[in-house]
Amino acid sequence: MAIRKIREDGDEILRKVCKPIEKMTPRLRTLIDDMYETMYAANGVGLAAPQVGILKRIVVIDVCDGDSYTLINPVIVEADGEQIGEEGCLSLPGLAATVKRPNHVICKAFDEEMNEITVEGEGLLARAICHELDHLEGILYKDKAEDGVYRIDLPNEE
Numbered sequence: 001m002a003i004r005k006i007r008e009d010g011d012e013i014l015r016k017v018c019k020p021i022e023k024m025t026p027r028l029r030t031l032i033d034d035m036y037e038t039m040y041a042a043n044g045v046g047l048a049a050p051q052v053g054i055l056k057r058i059v060v061i062d063v064c065d066g067d068s069y070t071l072i073n074p075v076i077v078e079a080d081g082e083q084i085g086e087e088g089c090l091s092l093p094g095l096a097a098t099v100k101r102p103n104h105v106i107c108k109a110f111d112e113e114m115n116e117i118t119v120e121g122e123g124l125l126a127r128a129i130c131h132e133l134d135h136l137e138g139i140l141y142k143d144k145a146e147d148g149v150y151r152i153d154l155p156n157e158e
Contacts, residue, residue, distance in 0.1 A: 001030075001037045004052040009092045013050050015138040018057045020073050024114050028058070032070055032112060035060045044090045046128045048135030051091050059132035063124045071119065074109035074133055083123065087131060087141045088152065096152045097145035101130045 007013055021028065031054060039047040039060055046061040062068040081103030088096045105126045107119045121129050131141055142149045 001033045003041045004034050004038045006038065006042060006047075006051055006090050007053055009140065009142070011091075013053055013055065014091055014135070014140060016050065016055055017138050018048075018050055018055045018136040020057050021110070024072075024112065028056070029112065031056070032058060032060065036062075036068070039090070042090050045124070046132040047090065048132045050135055050138075057136050059129075059136065061125070061128045061132060063128050065125060069119055070112050071107065071109035071117075071129075071132075072111065072114070074107050074129070074136070076105050076107050076129065076133060078104075078106040079126075079130075080104050081122075083127065084146065085127065087127065089131070089141055091135075092140065092142065092149070094151055095142075095149045097142055097149045098147055099127075099131075099141050099144050100146060101127045105129050107133070 035047050038052060045063045049056045049058040057073045059071045079102035083103040084100045086096050087099040103126055104122045107129050109117055111117050
C-alpha cells in the first residue's frame with residue numbers, strides 16, 4: 001500500500017467525469033488499498049479516485065461508524081430529507097463551506113468482489129456519499145456552497 005498525492009482544486013482531473021469499472025483487477029485492488037491509506041493519512045472520511053488522479057468510478061468512505069465502504073460504480077437510487085452543514089474536502093485543504101445535502105440516501109454499488117451492494121446512510125454518511133459521488137461527476141462541494149467558501153485554518157478575524 002502507498003499514500004498517493006491528493007489532487008487539489010485547480011487540477012483539471014477533478015472536473016472530469018469518471019469511467020465505470022467493468023471488472024476487478026489486481027491494479028484496481030491496489031488502488032483501493034492506496035485510497036484507504038491516503039484517506040486515513042489525511043484524516044479524511046472519504047476519497048474518490050479522481051482525487052488521486054484516477055478517472056474511475058470508485059470511492060472509499062469511513063465516517064467512523066464502525067464500517068468502511070468501498071463503492072464501485074455507485075448510484076444514489078433514493079434521497080430524501082435535508083441537512084445543511086459545514087463541508088470540507090481533502091482537495092480543498094484549509095477551506096469549508098455550508099452545503100445542503102439530503103439527510104438520507106440509498107446507494108447501489110459494487111464491492112471489491114464486484115458483488116452488488118446497497119448502502120443506506122443518514123446524516124454524515126449520507127453527506128459523505130453525496131460528496132464523494134459528486135467527485136465522480138467532476139463536481140466539487142464549492143459548486144453547491146450556500147454562501148461561498150471560507151478558510152478554516154486561520155483564526156477568525158472580525
